[in-house]
């Protein structure tokens with residue numbers, strides 16, 4: 001049988017050799033793309049450690065590094081998820097891990113008020129479930145926040161978190177890599193260059209379009225700045241990312257993987273902590289209960305247990321262990337050890353409202369070009385796979401031009417004409433109903449979609465996390481309570497009205513830009529682009545930019561906070577929470593860098609308490 005009748009006679013020259021080595025290269029590059037694997041440790045039931053850290057996410061990775069730097073301390077780090085897969089490392093796949101085994105896959109509860117345009121009135125709340133946690137599933141946007149954010153924490157009775165200390169910790173964490181930008185003395189002075197966390201700007205294949213976006217922002221008064229962090233999150237510009245050389249920089253890659261050789265650190269993955277062990281006569285925590293495959297283990301912490309399970313799971317674990325609002329614990333048949341009314345309360349998130357602006361623009365590249373781009377990525381980490389799936393520009397603004405504190409933020413998702421993945425993105429990631437999805441994809445057939453994601457930086461509304469049962473496998477109930485405070489709705493309408501002005505700028509006129517009306521029955525009677533129209537869209541279509549914080553907030557008073565300023569849990573001994581949940585108020589922008597800094601500073605406070613600093 002002739003398999004390839006048209007194939008030229010195979011050569012015995014250099015050609016086949018070259019092809020073979022190319023094939024080997026591509027096969028090997030898939031393996032080296034993943035960030036690395038954590039070996040399974042040799043571990044015994046009832047083994048004793050000095051510190052046990054629950055959760056190897058952003059904060060847990062930092063803590064494992066800083067605490068295991070003390071050679072006399074034995075550290076156990078426990079993570080519910082597996083190693084991060086290859087996709088986590090490739091920037092353009094930043095949404096690809098949602099709703100896989102690497103995502104906890106949470107949904108918000110249907111409150112019957114918001115989210116009429118979303119399937120079953122609820123939205124996705126993804127959270128990383130893997131080594132690196134949410135730092136391996138996030139969009140890599142590196143935002144430090146505004147000085148006032150940290151001053152707010154001090155004003156709430158947390159003296160350890162002064163702007164000066166927090167800024168020092170950012171520098172300690174950072175390894176800023178953009179040599180061109182470092183020629184600017186303000187940028188050089190602002191960032192750290194010797195820390196573990198590599199940050200840089202992305203190379204963008206969309207610079208023509210992102211320049212247009214920047215120019216439009218500039219024209220409506222959101223002035224372009226060379227660097228958003230240096231500008232204290234005021235203005236618009238190209239963002240910095242936890243990425244460099246075409247790869248993601250997760251907190252696990254920066255802090256954890258390089259120290260796996262330390263003899264005093266054990267890391268257990270695929271292991272769910274189900275409960276804290278507490279001596280209820282002394283209210284002292286002495287260990288944790290853990291499920292690994294079908295086995296249950298007990299591990300003892302001689303000094304402390306540190307919860308770094310994130311803003312949903314840290315309060316969940318406290319409540320499962322008897323620390324929380326007493327009536328709620330009684331209702332789930334959980335014996336109350338400490339009545340701590342704020343556990344799971346004070347939930348703050350950055351909501352987003354999608355604003356659809358269309359214009360002439362590039363078509364989606366064809367499949368052959370995309371495949372070549374994939375090869376280019378494997379060879380030298382360039383091309384579209386090396387950049388995040390959203391556009392690499394941001395705007396931070398307020399309702400008055402001279403404001404020193406931003407109220408609003410805008411991200412952009414740039415969607416070329418007729419993009420095949422738009423439909424599934426809107427349906428699966430945002431859970432919009434077909435009527436909404438179809439309108440947007442229909443207009444995208446012949447227009448580029450500039451999807452502006454408007455977000456409110458400092459909401460007044462507060463949600464909460466509560467238990468659905470006393471079973472640690474049952475997901476907690478997430479109630480974000482968006483727009484429950486009317487001031488948020490008014491502020492959002494003001495911010496959106498300001499943002500939609502971009503459509504009248506020269507940059508958008510040049511491409512026949514127009515604002516797309518989303519037809520949705522509850523909003524149809526309102527005049528398009530009026531405040532009332534936008535308020536209606538806010539209520540019906542609000543989704544998340546994935547920044548829950550505040551559910552174990554720090555503060556001096558056990559009635560109004562969960563941990564003190566040194567992150568020790570009120571009412572119990574030998575227990576801290578160190579992760580995004582302790583932020584008493586949210587920050588001006590994306591929360592990953594700040595969660596890492598909470599852990600940097602939290603580690604310092606802990607070391608001070610043991611005279612190790």
Ligand SMILES: Cc1cc2nc3c(=O)[nH]c(=O)nc-3n(C[C@H](O)[C@H](O)[C@H](O)COP(=O)(O)OP(=O)(O)OC[C@H]3O[C@@H](n4cnc5c(N)ncnc54)[C@H](O)[C@@H]3O)c2cc1C
Pocket residue numbers: 054055056057058059060078079080081126127128129130131132133134135137138139140141142143271272273274308309310311313314317545546547548579580581589590591592593595
């Ligand atoms: C989709 C998405 C996009 C985002 N984009 C950005 C962005 O671009 N920029 C930005 O600044 N921020 C972004 N964020 C937010 C940012 O990533 C988080 O604020 C930050 O990672 C929180 O860190 P953390 O340590 O508190 O929690 P996490 O990083 O979530 O870590 C918690 C860890 O604890 C583990 N865990 C939980 N419960 C248990 C248990 N019972 N037993 C054992 N282990 C457990 C989890 O599996 C996880 O690994 C995004 C988040 C998401 C989900």
